[in-house]
Amino acid sequence: MAYLKPPWFVRAVFNRIAMATGLGHSETLTVTTRVSKQPQQIPVVVPEVDGVKYLVSTRGESEWVRNIRADPRVTLGKSSYLAAEVPVDRRAPIIAAYRPLAGKVVEGYFRDLPDDADHPVFALTPAR
Numbered sequence: 001m002a003y004l005k006p007p008w009f010v011r012a013v014f015n016r017i018a019m020a021t022g023l024g025h026s027e028t029l030t031v032t033t034r035v036s037k038q039p040q041q042i043p044v045v046v047p048e049v050d051g052v053k054y055l056v057s058t059r060g061e062s063e064w065v066r067n068i069r070a071d072p073r074v075t076l077g078k079s080s081y082l083a084a085e086v087p088v089d090r091r092a093p094i095i096a097a098y099r100p101l102a103g104k105v106v107e108g109y110f111r112d113l114p115d116d117a118d119h120p121v122f123a124l125t126p127a128r
Contacts, residue, residue: 092116
C-alpha cells in the first residue's frame with residue numbers, strides 16, 4: 001500500500017500547532033506504538049457518518065495506521081474508542097464526508113493517491 005511521507009515542517013511544526021489549537025477542526029488522536037508501546041499523538045479530522053465517527057488516513061499506510069492495526073484501542077481527545085478497519089468497498093461515503101471537513105490541504109494527497117484502497121479508514125466504537 002502507498003504512503004506519502006509528510007514533510008519535516010508538517011511533522012515538526014504544523015502537527016503540534018494543530019493539536020494544541022484544534023486548527024482546522026482537528027482533534028488529537030493517541031495510539032500505542034507497535035514496538036516501544038509508547039503513545040503516539042497525531043492531529044486528525046474526524047468525520048461522522050450516520051452517527052459513527054471515523055478516522056481517515058490521507059497519506060495512506062502511515063505509522064498511526066499500522067499502530068492501530070496492532071492495537072485498536074485509541075483515544076480521541078479524552079474519550080476512548082476501539083477502532084475497526086472499514087472494508088475498501090464501504091469507504092467512499094466516509095471519504096466523501098471527510099474531504100470537505102479537512103479542507104483543500106488534503107486534496108493533493110487524494111490526487112496523488114486516488115484509489116480508496118490507498119486511504120485506510122477506521123470506524124470508532126466507544127470503549128467500555
